[in-house]
Each structure stands twice: as C-alpha cells, then as structure tokens.
Amino acid sequence: MSDFLVVGGGVIGMLTTLQLADAGHSVTLVERGECGREASWAGGGIVSPLYPWRYSAPISRLSAWSEGRYPELALRLLEETGIDPEYRQKGxxxxxxxxxxxxxxxxxxxxxxxxxxxxxxxxxxxxxxxxxxxxxxxxxTLGSLRNPRLARALSTRLQAIPRVTLLEGCEVERLEARGGRVDAVKTGRGRYRADQVVVCGGAWAASLLASVDVNLPVRxxxxxxxxxxxxxxxxxxxxxxxxxxxxxxxxxxxxxxxxxxxxxxxxxxxxxxxxxxxxxxxxxxxxxxxxxxxxxxxxxxxxSPDGVPFIGAVPGFTNLHVNAGHYRNGLVLAPAATRLLVDELLGREPIVDPLPYRLAGPLPG
The missing domain is CATH 3.30.9.10 (D-Amino Acid Oxidase, subunit A, domain 2)
Structure with a gap:
C-alpha cells in the first residue's frame, strides 16, 4: 500500500506525485488514459492568465508564485529526461x-x-x-511552455522513480469509503489502497467525488x-x-x-x-x-464557479483531498496549486493562505 494515491495524470496530478516522491513518499498515480493527454495537452502553454488583472486575488497569488518556478522546472526536467519543455520567456x-x-x-x-x-x-x-x-x-517577463512536451517530460521522470507506481489506462470506477475514510479506489484493474487519496481528475473530478456523495462544482x-x-x-x-x-x-x-x-x-x-x-x-x-x-x-x-480552484481536504473525510477546478489556468497555477496541497499533506507551512481554496463544509474532527 502506498503512502499516497493520486487520481488523475494531468500536470496537476503529475506535479503532485513528483513533489511527494521528492519528499521520500511512495505514490501510486492512476490515470484513465495516457498521462498529460487531456487539458494539459490541449492548452496553449501560456504561463499567465490571459488578462491577469481580471482575476481575483486568490488566482493572482497562485499565478505569481508559479510563474517564477517554471524556468527551474523546465531545466530540471530537461536534465533528468532529455525532453525539453521549451520554456520561452519572450514576453x-x-x-x-x-x-x-x-x-x-x-x-x-x-x-x-x-x-x-x-x-x-x-x-x-x-x-x-x-x-x-x-x-x-x-x-x-511572460513565458510560455510547449505543454505536450512538459507533460511527456513529467511522465518520463515519474516512470524512472522507484517509489512511484504509474498506472495508465486505468479508469477509476468509484471511491469506496467507510466511516469518513476512503478505504479503496475501485478501478477496472482492481482495488488500490493508500493512506491518503488525492483527486486531481480535472473535468472528471466532480464525478469521482460524487461516488462518495461529495458535490464538487466543477464542470x-x-x-x-x-x-x-x-x-x-x-x-x-x-x-x-x-x-x-x-x-x-x-x-x-x-x-x-x-x-x-x-x-x-x-x-x-x-x-x-x-x-x-x-x-x-x-x-x-x-x-x-x-x-x-x-x-x-x-x-x-x-x-469552476469563479475560476478559483478547489485545493485541500474534502470535508467529512480524514484521508481524501482534492486539487481541481483550475478552469483556464491549470498550467499557469500548477506549481503553486500543487505545492500548496503538498504542504498541507506533509504538515508544512503553506506558501499562501489556503483558506480561499477550501471546499465549503465542516472538516472531519
């Protein structure tokens, strides 16, 4: 059984897995298709909201933190995998x-x-x-990335880490919960268990959480x-x-x-x-x-209703977390959004105030 099970192999799910593995934890990443082939592949790769002044402070805070991390991430992945995400800071x-x-x-x-x-x-x-x-x-200062290559580099890196189990073509059918805890993740290839479960399912996140009667307003x-x-x-x-x-x-x-x-x-x-x-x-x-x-x-x-992602513990559960609803800014916000959740998972000081991104409802006691 892994320390963490991450559902969804887009940039959010893969960066979450990478950071948890960097911290020494075992992680199982479950992806219904091929990692990075949904929204992470389809976007344009601009490392900024299109008109950033139109967005609320919670998005601006995550965006500002993320933008400065992409040059380092791109260089790291190039060195570790030989795949160049083509970060270009041309303005x-x-x-x-x-x-x-x-x-x-x-x-x-x-x-x-x-x-x-x-x-x-x-x-x-x-x-x-x-x-x-x-x-x-x-x-x-604006940069852009070739996002399909970023996704391929992340997937390649994760496959080389012994404590990461990458399961592609493995669709999650439902989460199985009892007593405020997710016991297992039921897939077409069997049940998988972990101490903590993180849903990073993008546009499919709402249907995943619906299986445990959680209403996530992501479409x-x-x-x-x-x-x-x-x-x-x-x-x-x-x-x-x-x-x-x-x-x-x-x-x-x-x-x-x-x-x-x-x-x-x-x-x-x-x-x-x-x-x-x-x-x-x-x-x-x-x-x-x-x-x-x-x-x-x-x-x-x-x-999501106002473009602000949902990041954090799912109310009513002791081991279920979510990182979804980034709307048009998944790639833009990914370094900060994933770091914020990993900080919470590992009990570290958060990079920004986590309150604006939490799901409504009482947290488990």
Whole structure:
C-alpha cells in the first residue's frame, strides 16, 4: 500500500506525485488514459492568465508564485529526461486593450512589469502583428511552455522513480469509503489502497467525488484550437488581441486559440470554431493567412464557479483531498496549486493562505 494515491495524470496530478516522491513518499498515480493527454495537452502553454488583472486575488497569488518556478522546472526536467519543455520567456504583447487603467493598477500592486509601448516598439518586436495599432501593452517577463512536451517530460521522470507506481489506462470506477475514510479506489484493474487519496481528475473530478456523495462544482468547458505551420520567427512571442491569442513554437508552428463552449464532455470539432479561430488568428497576424492549418483539436477545461480552484481536504473525510477546478489556468497555477496541497499533506507551512481554496463544509474532527 502506498503512502499516497493520486487520481488523475494531468500536470496537476503529475506535479503532485513528483513533489511527494521528492519528499521520500511512495505514490501510486492512476490515470484513465495516457498521462498529460487531456487539458494539459490541449492548452496553449501560456504561463499567465490571459488578462491577469481580471482575476481575483486568490488566482493572482497562485499565478505569481508559479510563474517564477517554471524556468527551474523546465531545466530540471530537461536534465533528468532529455525532453525539453521549451520554456520561452519572450514576453507578451496586448493589442487593443480597453482597460489600461485597471491593467496598470494591477501591475503596480503586484510589482509586475507592464508598460504602454509605442507602435514603433510593437512592430520592432512583432513586425507581422496586426497593422494600424498606435500602441500596445507589453509584459516582458511572460513565458510560455510547449505543454505536450512538459507533460511527456513529467511522465518520463515519474516512470524512472522507484517509489512511484504509474498506472495508465486505468479508469477509476468509484471511491469506496467507510466511516469518513476512503478505504479503496475501485478501478477496472482492481482495488488500490493508500493512506491518503488525492483527486486531481480535472473535468472528471466532480464525478469521482460524487461516488462518495461529495458535490464538487466543477464542470467540463470545451476549448478548440488550431495550429499553423509558419516560417520560423514569423511570430516571435505571444500576442493577444480581443480575447484571442497566437503562441509561437521554436520550430515555427503557431497555435491560435481558443473557444469557450459549454457542451458537457463532447470533444467533437466544428467547422464554425475552426473558421472563427482562423479569422481571429489572421487578424492578429495577417501573414498567417498564407500558412497551412496543420492541426485542429479540442480539450475540456475543469470549469469552476469563479475560476478559483478547489485545493485541500474534502470535508467529512480524514484521508481524501482534492486539487481541481483550475478552469483556464491549470498550467499557469500548477506549481503553486500543487505545492500548496503538498504542504498541507506533509504538515508544512503553506506558501499562501489556503483558506480561499477550501471546499465549503465542516472538516472531519
């Protein structure tokens, strides 16, 4: 029996497992499919909320802590696995922002570099950006990751740690509880037990907790994206305009996203979404109209009522915990969200106040 059993092999589940293993604990990670192939794979990899000044303080606190950890994490994984997550700190350009005062106030409060820049600065940084902009907002410290490679690097690292048991293609059917304690996790391949159980099931977290009569207000929210094959350096950094964005990769590929769709667990693709994404991407960078769209996909974000994730002990249970509901910011918040929960699990001083992320209800006595 392991010290910990983690349900869900996305970035949240894998980082939780890695931190627990780093602390010397045995961990079983159970994933219904392939690790990192759901929301963690489908997102864009921007290491910041899109418009960070629109978010509440609990999200800003986690985001600020996380952003500074990704360079170190990317280097560690590259050294340990040979897989490069391609962390790129090239900054972000915001075009046509109509809430500049709020953005600048947010930046001052957090000590975050953000400045208004001229057209000359904008087009020196991004010559192919939408023409006719007289100014932009510039966040020089923003980074991005190639999230599928981050997920592959994390999975590869976990497989090399002897005290980690990684079970892929192992769907959890239900949690089995008695007397305020989870006795076992029932899967299609049998029952697994651990001293402590952590649910990191993303959009599926609510159904997992429902098996022990816990109501977790997390729902799937579909997002579709497309990818262009562009010449290297056509787009050099993340550019955001009118709620849509383009994200360059080192090999010239450019991601464009994304939609927000309330359609349950349906991940089907639509021509309407593809056309909308193509139109917004070619407004941001008109030269993308001459580039082929080589991929179109969808993923399911774990939506929560106000975007603030649920992190901590599940009320009424002595050994059940959750880390889910990160909505559009799972990758952004992952280092801090997982560290916060691991601190709680191991009795360490938390990095931020854990109260805003707790599930409502009395904790077990």
């Amino acid at each position: 972000l350009l915001y075009l046509r922002v109509d809430e500049e005062a709020a953005a600048m106030a947010w930046a001052r409060d957090l000590g975050k570099p953000l400045e208004r820049v001229s057209a000359d600065f904008l087009y020196a940084k991004e010559p192919a950006a939408a023409p006719g902009c007289e100014e932009a907002l510039w966040m020089p 799937p929210v579909k997002g579709q994206m497309i990818q262009f094959q562009a010449p290297p350096s056509l787009v050099r950094r993340v550019v955001l305009m009118d709620g849509r964005y383009v994200i360059p990769r080192a090999d010239g590929r450019v991601l464009a996203g994304s939609t927000l769709e309330e359609s349950g667990f349906d991940k089907s693709l639509s021509a309407t979404a593809r056309e909308s994404l193509w139109a917004s991407a070619t407004r941001i960078v008109p030269a993308l109209a001459d580039c082929a769209v080589v991929h179109h996909w969808a993923g399911l974000r774990p939506g």
